[in-house]
Amino acid sequence: MKKHLIRPALLGVIVLILGVAALLLAFLVGSSGVSLGALFSLLGGQDDSTASTIFFRLRLPRALMALSVGGALSVSGAALQGMFKNPMADSYVVGVSSGAALGATVAMTLGFSVSFISFGAVTIFAFLGGLAAMFTVYNLARIGGKVSTFSLILSGIAITSLSSALIYCLMILFRDKMESIILWTMGSFSATGWTEVSVGLPIMLTSSALCWLYARDLNIMLQGDEAARHLGVNTARVRRNLLILASVASAAAVSVSGIIGFVGLVIPHVVRILSGPDHRTLIPLSFITGGVFLLLADTLARNLVSSQELPVGVITALVGVPFFLYLLRKGRKTV
Numbered sequence: 001m002k003k004h005l006i007r008p009a010l011l012g013v014i015v016l017i018l019g020v021a022a023l024l025l026a027f028l029v030g031s032s033g034v035s036l037g038a039l040f041s042l043l044g045g046q047d048d049s050t051a052s053t054i055f056f057r058l059r060l061p062r063a064l065m066a067l068s069v070g071g072a073l074s075v076s077g078a079a080l081q082g083m084f085k086n087p088m089a090d091s092y093v094v095g096v097s098s099g100a101a102l103g104a105t106v107a108m109t110l111g112f113s114v115s116f117i118s119f120g121a122v123t124i125f126a127f128l129g130g131l132a133a134m135f136t137v138y139n140l141a142r143i144g145g146k147v148s149t150f151s152l153i154l155s156g157i158a159i160t161s162l163s164s165a166l167i168y169c170l171m172i173l174f175r176d177k178m179e180s181i182i183l184w185t186m187g188s189f190s191a192t193g194w195t196e197v198s199v200g201l202p203i204m205l206t207s208s209a210l211c212w213l214y215a216r217d218l219n220i221m222l223q224g225d226e227a228a229r230h231l232g233v234n235t236a237r238v239r240r241n242l243l244i245l246a247s248v249a250s251a252a253a254v255s256v257s258g259i260i261g262f263v264g265l266v267i268p269h270v271v272r273i274l275s276g277p278d279h280r281t282l283i284p285l286s287f288i289t290g291g292v293f294l295l296l297a298d299t300l301a302r303n304l305v306s307s308q309e310l311p312v313g314v315i316t317a318l319v320g321v322p323f324f325l326y327l328l329r330k331g332r333k334t335v
Contacts, residue, residue, distance in 0.1 A: 103129020
């Protein structure tokens with residue numbers, strides 16, 4: 001195993017500094033941005049109705065949601081990669097993203113009008129679809145009371161393929177909804193408000209924190225299941241609990257933002273290369289780094305084209321794909 005390049009504490013400090021800079025950019029940059037002077041005035045308690053509306057109703061909830069979604073997706077990816085001992089794993093592997101996409105597509109095409117705590121049908125169905133896909137994958141992979149990594153991955157691929165096929169069928173049958181479905185599956189924070197933050201953020205923070213509680217078990221499981229069992233780790237229970245927690249985190253993230261690719265795949269991979277595979281530091285560093293990365297991507301998506309806002313998933317793909325291909329080319333072994 002190669003020695004990590006940066007001490008975890010130093011990497012954490014660097015990422016936190018970048019996070020402060022990213023927050024300032026998110027607040028200051030944009031067609032309706034808040035000036036630096038107005039921002040300091042607001043923080044000092046001076047009231048400016050226009051700046052206050054922009055900051056508290058638009059910029060702040062959007063920034064908090066981008067940070068929490070990026071963090072939740074990264075922690076989910078880090079937990080699944082450690083559990084599968086495969087740096088290629090993320091929420092796509094267990095079908096959560098595709099299940100959420102199918103749920104959202106069903107809500108959009110069939111015109112359901114249910115709501116819960118001001119959440120619309122699309123968000124509710126996306127969250128339930130992601131969890132349903134995960135439980136389906138888990139039960140399909142469960143043979144004789146045991147769940148192997150190989151069967152779990154194969155079941156995830158099968159459910160993802162089935163969900164994608166059903167989404168395409170619905171898009172063909174309801175062509176008038178095709179644009180909305182495509183835009184949702186590319187991810188966006190344009191409709192984020194305090195309702196989404198007040199409900200989604202606690203779910204993502206709690207599930208991510210609970211994943212971190214299994215960091216020691218994940219470290220032991222890197223030595224193999226046999227060695228882990230000799231050291232007192234119930235590998236089957238750890239995998240089941242982590243699968244549920246990672247799925248809840250990613251389902252909550254996808255339900256409020258749409259599908260945003262490569263965050264859960266690339267960010268844990270990068271953090272592991274820079275600071276090592278110890279999950280006690282990998283999981284919290286992945287949360288912070290993923291949140292900062294997605295906040296920067298969202299700020300770029302809002303400002304790259306002057307006349308309109310790009311889906312944030314486009315930015316993460318444009319950045320993530322070349323970088324991930326570079327990592328594959330380098331052939332770095334990080335687990």
